[in-house]
Amino acid sequence: MAYSDKVLDHYENPRNVGSLDKNDPNVGTGMVGAPACGDVMKLMIKVNDAGIIEDAKFKTYGCGSAIASSSLVTEWLKGKTVDEAYAIKNSAIAEELALPPVKIHCSVLAEDAIKAAVADIKAKQLAAKVAA
Amino acid sequence: MNLNYFELFELKPAFDIDLAALENNYRKIQSESHPDRFVTATSAEKLASMQTATLANEAYQTLKKPTNRAKYLLELQGINALVDNNTNMPADFLMQQMEWREAVEGNATNLSGMHRLLRDIKHEAATLQETLADELDTKKAWQAAAETLRKLQFMDKLREEIARKLAILED
Numbered sequence: 076m077a078y079s080d081k082v083l084d085h086y087e088n089p090r091n092v093g094s095l096d097k098n099d100p101n102v103g104t105g106m107v108g109a110p111a112c113g114d115v116m117k118l119m120i121k122v123n124d125a126g127i128i129e130d131a132k133f134k135t136y137g138c139g140s141a142i143a144s145s146s147l148v149t150e151w152l153k154g155k156t157v158d159e160a161y162a163i164k165n166s167a168i169a170e171e172l173a174l175p176p177v178k179i180h181c182s183v184l185a186e187d188a189i190k191a192a193v194a195d196i197k198a199k200q201l202a203a204k205v206a207a
Numbered sequence: 208m209n210l211n212y213f214e215l216f217e218l219k220p221a222f223d224i225d226l227a228a229l230e231n232n233y234r235k236i237q238s239e240s241h242p243d244r245f246v247t248a249t250s251a252e253k254l255a256s257m258q259t260a261t262l263a264n265e266a267y268q269t270l271k272k273p274t275n276r277a278k279y280l281l282e283l284q285g286i287n288a289l290v291d292n293n294t295n296m297p298a299d300f301l302m303q304q305m306e307w308r309e310a311v312e313g314n315a316t317n318l319s320g321m322h323r324l325l326r327d328i329k330h331e332a333a334t335l336q337e338t339l340a341d342e343l344d345t346k347k348a349w350q351a352a353a354e355t356l357r358k359l360q361f362m363d364k365l366r367e368e369i370a371r372k373l374a375i376l377e378d
Contacts, residue, residue, distance in 0.1 A: 106301040107294040110357035113364025115304045136308040136368075187294040 078139050079173035085143035090150050093132045095119040100203055103196025105188040109180055114141045118188040120152060120160070122196050128152045128160060133188075140178040144168050144185035152189070161193045212266035212279060222277055222343040229270055236263040274363060277339055277356045281349060288353035289360065296357065304361050311368055318376050325369045332362040 078086065095102045097119070105118040114137025121130040131149040135142045147168060152160050168174075168182035213220040216232040240260040245253045269275045281288045307328065314320035335358055342352035 106298055106305065108296045108301050108304060108361060109294055110296070110360040111289045113361050113367075115301055115308060115361070117301075117305055134305070136305070184294050 078143075081147075081172050082139055082143040082174070085146040085172070086139040089133075089142055089146040091130075091132050091146065092134060094134065095121050095130060095132050100199055101196075103192040103194075103199065105191030105193070105195060107184055107187045107191055109137070109141075109184050111180065112137065112141075114138065114181070114184060116141060116145050116184050116188045118145060118148070118185075118192045120157075120192045120196060122157055126156050126158075128155050128157065137184075138178075138181065140172070140174055140181035141184055143172050144174075144181045145188065147171060148185045148189060157193050157196060160189055163189055211283060212270055215263065215266050216270070218270075220280060220283060222273070222280060222340045224270065224276070226271075229267070233263060233267040236260070273336055273339075274356060274359050277343060277352065277359075280343055281353055281356065284349050286349055286353055288356045293357070296361075300358060300361075304365070307365055308368070311365070311372065315372050316376070318373075321369060321373050321376065325366070325373070328362060328365050328369065332359060332366070335359050335362060 094117075097104050099121065101122050103120050103122065105120075106116070108115045114135065116133065116135045116137065118133045119131065120128050123129050131152040133145040133149050135145045148163065151163065163186060165179070165182040165186040168185050169179050172182070174182055211220070213224075215236070216229055218224050218228060218232070237260060240256040240263065242253075242256070245256050248256070269279050278288055307324070310324055311321075314324060335355055339352055339355045339359065342348045342355060
């Protein structure tokens with residue numbers, strides 16, 4: 076199957092690969108996996124006190140489309156509020172990368188990773204408030 | 208006549224099946240529907256025998272591999288265990304998958320390290336497969352079985368990844 080130029084670009088030069096400190100109270104982690112293809116994706120976001128995402132890193136073990144989807148969203152996430160991030164739809168990712176129908180689930184994985192990371196940071200912030 | 212794959216091979220629908228019986232019944236159907244036997248047959252008979260051979264082949268491939276067999280058993284219960292958009296696996300399971308993937312990556316040039324990882328992963332997969340057999344055949348706990356099958360899919364993927372790396376190393 077032929078990958079689009081954008082997928083190839085992210086696959087060959089993935090942006091923001093790596094990890095953030097998971098014990099940092101301002102870092103949220105999203106872990107998701109797709110049983111149908113065995114792909115696993117970890118997305119970490121660092122949120123400042125104003126609720127803006129300052130940094131995002133990912134690590135994905137999967138096909139080119141899964142790597143490109145997560146690489147792309149780390150670019151999109153920086154500078155967004157967590158609520159804006161939560162609103163990102165897989166269809167926007169699929170459209171930007173021109174994913175064929177059989178690879179749409181890779182963009183779903185990326186969307187779900189964002190939602191899981193946002194849920195994690197919100198839970199952390201709530202726990203911190205309760206503790207304070 | 209609409210037989211399911213188990214019925215086609217005269218097997219009781221279960222995860223734990225008699226693999227020798229599967230093999231024998233498959234060969235029997237394949238030889239009975241072999242094109243050589245239908246040289247003088249009508250075109251309708253030729254078509255029917257070809258369809259039987261195709262069905263038997265598909266059924267055999269499905270029942271032979273444990274994960275495919277489990278997926279099919281769950282489908283007979285109306286459960287699609289491996290839908291694309293189900294990304295919500297238990298966090299500790301995904302964490303361990305991530306660690307294994309990292310270890311595979313880190314040991315990519317280390318033959319003994321790779322073999323050790325493969326052994327660990329095979330062991331874990333065997334444990335999951337026992338759980339799956341219990342859930343499917345004894346407890347009839349379909350949703351739990353679907354979850355275990357999803358875990359096994361990740362283990363399969365890991366094994367493929369290691370096999371690929373080992374093939375390069377041992378080349």
